[in-house]
Amino acid sequence: MAKVRVRFAPSPTGFFHIGSARTALFNWLYARHTGGVFVLRIEDTDKERNSEQFLNVIYDSLTWLGLNWDEGPGVGGDFGPYRQSERGLVYREYLEKLKAAGRTYEKDGAIFFRLLGERHEVYDEHRKKTVTKVGNTPAVIDDRIRGRVERTEDEDFVIVRSDGNPVFHFVNVVDDITMRITHVIRGEDHLSNTSKHVELFKALGAPVPEYAHIPLILKQNGPGKMSKRDQGALIEEYQRRGFLPEALVNFLCLLGWNPGDDREKMPIAEIIRLFDLPGVNQSNARFDEKKLAHMNLAYLLELPPDRFVEQARAFFARLPAGATAAAAAKADESYFREVMLLSQPKVKGIEELPAYTAYFFCEDFPIDPKVREKVMAKDDPKARLAELIELAKSADFSTDAAIEAAIKDLAARNGAGFGDYQAVARLAVSGTNVGPSITGLFRVLGRERVLRRLVRFAA
RNA sequence: GUCCCCAUCGUCUAGCCCGGUCAGGACGCCUCCCUUUCACGGAGAGAACCGGGGUUCGAAUCCCCGUGGGGACGCCA
Numbered sequence: 001m002a003k004v005r006v007r008f009a010p011s012p013t014g015f016f017h018i019g020s021a022r023t024a025l026f027n028w029l030y031a032r033h034t035g036g037v038f039v040l041r042i043e044d045t046d047k048e049r050n051s052e053q054f055l056n057v058i059y060d061s062l063t064w065l066g067l068n069w070d071e072g073p074g075v076g077g078d079f080g081p082y083r084q085s086e087r088g089l090v091y092r093e094y095l096e097k098l099k100a101a102g103r104t105y106e107k108d109g110a111i112f113f114r115l116l117g118e119r120h121e122v123y124d125e126h127r128k129k130t131v132t133k134v135g136n137t138p139a140v141i142d143d144r145i146r147g148r149v150e151r152t153e154d155e156d157f158v159i160v161r162s163d164g165n166p167v168f169h170f171v172n173v174v175d176d177i178t179m180r181i182t183h184v185i186r187g188e189d190h191l192s193n194t195s196k197h198v199e200l201f202k203a204l205g206a207p208v209p210e211y212a213h214i215p216l217i218l219k220q221n222g223p224g225k226m227s228k229r230d231q232g233a234l235i236e237e238y239q240r241r242g243f244l245p246e247a248l249v250n251f252l253c254l255l256g257w258n259p260g261d262d263r264e265k266m267p268i269a270e271i272i273r274l275f276d277l278p279g280v281n282q283s284n285a286r287f288d289e290k291k292l293a294h295m296n297l298a299y300l301l302e303l304p305p306d307r308f309v310e311q312a313r314a315f316f317a318r319l320p321a322g323a324t325a326a327a328a329a330k331a332d333e334s335y336f337r338e339v340m341l342l343s344q345p346k347v348k349g350i351e352e353l354p355a356y357t358a359y360f361f362c363e364d365f366p367i368d369p370k371v372r373e374k375v376m377a378k379d380d381p382k383a384r385l386a387e388l389i390e391l392a393k394s395a396d397f398s399t400d401a402a403i404e405a406a407i408k409d410l411a412a413r414n415g416a417g418f419g420d421y422q423a424v425a426r427l428a429v430s431g432t433n434v435g436p437s438i439t440g441l442f443r444v445l446g447r448e449r450v451l452r453r454l455v456r457f458a459a
Numbered sequence: 460g461u462c463c464c465c466a467u468c469g470u471c472u473a474g475c476c477c478g479g480u481c482a483g484g485a486c487g488c489c490u491c492c493c494u495u496u497c498a499c500g501g502a503g504a505g506a507a508c509c510g511g512g513g514u515u516c517g518a519a520u521c522c523c524c525g526u527g528g529g530g531a532c533g534c535c536a
Contacts, residue, residue, distance in 0.1 A: 011536045043536060110534050125460035126532065143464095151463060151531095161534040168536045192463055192531035215465080216529070225529070251471095254485090258472060262484045281472080283465050284529055291471065291486045301499070346498050404495090422495045434497040 004036025005182045008062075008069070009172065011043040012054035016061040017233045018287065019187060019217045019226055022252045026214055027185045028067045029253070029275040039179055040072030042083040045171055061235040065245050066268070071179075079179040084171050091166045094174045094204060095159070103203045109162030113170070115153060115199060131155060139198040144183075144212040144277040146191070153195040169193065173200040176209060185212045185277070188284075189225070212277045215256050215284045225284070232289050242315040242350025243292075247299040251292045255285045265298050297348050305341055312340040315350045324354050327361035335360075338444045342436045359430045360445065363453075367431040375433070379416075381424045385458045387414060388425050392442075392451040400439040407439075428457035 008024040010016070031038035040062070042055065055073075062069070071077025081087055095111070098104050103114045118135040133154045141149040159170035166174075176184065191213045201208045216225045219233075226233050238248055246268065254264060258281075259274045303311070313336070319325040328336065339360045340353065347356050359365035375381060387410055395406040407421050422438045429450055435441060442450050 009536090013536070045536080108534080124532090127460095146464065149463070154462090155532090158534050163534075165534085167534065172536085187530090188464065189530055190536095193536095195463090213464080218529075220470085223528080254471065256471095260473080262473075264471090264485060281465095285472090286470060288470050288486070294486055297499085348498080407495090418495055426496060432496090436497085438495060 002182060004031060004034040005039060005180050006031050006036060006185055007039035007041050007176070007179065007181050008067075009041040009043045009175070010058050012052075012058060013044075015054070015228045015233075016057050016235045017226065017228045018235065018252070021061065021065060021235050021248075022217065022255060023185070023187055023214065024062060024067050025065070025249060025252050026212075026257070026275075026280070029272060030183065030185060030212075030277065031070070032272045033275045036182075037070045038068075039077070039079075039181070040069035040082065041175060041179065042073060042085075043168065043172070044083055044085045045165055045168065057236060061239070064239050065235070065249055084175065087171070087175070090178055091171055091174055094177075095166070095170075097204055098159075101203060104159070105156075110158045111160035112156045113159045113200065113203070115156055117154075136199075139195040141191075141194050141198065141211055143191075144210055145280050146213055146282060149191065149194075151192065151195040153199050157196060159200075169196045170200065173197050173204070173206075177201070177204060177206045181209050183210045183212060183277075185214060188213045188216050212280070214280055215282060217255060218284050218286045220287045220289060226287055232287065232292075240318070242311060242353075243296050244299045244303070244311070244350075247296040248292065250299070251295045255287070256281045265295065293348065300347075300349065301345060303344070305337075305344075308344050309337045309340050311350055312336075312353050315353060319354060324358045324361060328354070328357075331361055335444075342440045342444050346436055356435070359432075365431045367427065367457075368433070371427055371431075371433045375423045375427045378423065379420060381420075382458070383414075384416065384420050384424050385428065385454065388421060388428075389451065389454045389458065392447060392454055397443055397447045397450075400437070400443055403439040403442045425454070429453045 006027040008027045010020055010024070028038050030036070042058070044055075059074070069075060071079065072082045095104070098113065104111050105114055106112070115134040115136045117137070119132050120135070121130050122133050123129070124131045134156065136152055136154050138150040138152040141151065143149050157169065158167055160166050175181075194211060194213075198208055218224065219226045219230045221231075228234065232238075235248075239245075249268060250265060250271070253271050253275075257275065257279055259266065259271070260279065300308070316325060316328050319328075331339075339357050343353060343357055347353055391406055391410055396402040407418060410416075411418050411421060423433065425438055426433060426435060426441065429441060429445060436444075445453075
């Protein structure tokens, strides 16, 4: 059997959004599952809307997601060039084939593709004008996801604009032929276009590829499919917010596909092993950022320490200039690491880290007045504070266990509970009532900082 | 308006192809437990087969019709 060749063919006319990412992902998965080839092709025939900047968004997003391409810009391949703007000669050659077959005609300066069949005029309600319909035979699409779909293409359509540039339907088909694409996996929004493509394949005497139209991703609130302007639509936003690409990829896999059992969080290698076209759903899926956040957290919690710190470091580095960013940047590398690892099991995302850890890096952190009121209303916090200051002067700060033992001992001697010390100590050293365990807090902050903050707070 | 696709908890979904288990899991929500704050974690509750016909002893599952949702109808891709 011929080797599977799939392609992802984005147009650099907008941002790279979640729907495009999933289309790319499903193509990539299918290529990896079958041992086939994943081609990246840039559909930049619309000169009005293209820009180099958008091209980089595509490359960056795919790379970040780990969707490496086997052929395409940057890596080459035997069927290039891989940007449509550089394939004019190929299109001309195939246009000649259509012309020679008598399947084209010129009108209003543009070149139309001629369908086979009887012609008659009819008034089109939607476009409010009379159009020429063709009594064509239906195109049969054997869709790997949807089954047999019939659709009749009944109007000639433009394949070359009056400015001489070929349009999407034509170049898409020509490229799929010349790049030997065996499976076209794309969004369901293209299903209606497929009859045009089938007509072109036939007219060019080329075999029609296998089709697989995947369901669309609907916006989480309101009607319609997700578009680049919707909340949470852009891949670069997840990247910027410190989401883990493996979590996003895992989440995206589950939008329209499942392994056939209850498993959700699974390594990409396992997904590759199990992924197949018949397993893809037929119905559209609504995007749910809460579930994505949950998936991200699950990955975050088990991220190896080195990678977690690396992610945190990168996130801090991109932070807009400010007190926390500056202080963290100046912080000792091992201290930064300890602070981040202490916070890893506590935060729900990398993006929470700066706010969550701010007091580790500066001395002028705010004291939450509401928390202060609550804590100071408890049983003799001033005495507890004084006792803690004494403890901080002499206790062993080297391990959590040592700190815990010291505080417990203190509590026992003064007829108080661990909690009586915990709350006031936390308030004094961090200004809040949330954070890592008090023992971890003491250990990482270190004796000097803890003592200084306790004394200052007591004053 | 025409054409195409789809239809199980609020959401993602299993089950459907090859009719017969209290329709299963996950997210979210709520309750409880754990606890040194906050999270994490654990336990539990609540929550669905769009409607109507048919076929059948029996339909979430097969067929038809509605309805609903989505998409396409550009010299955009």
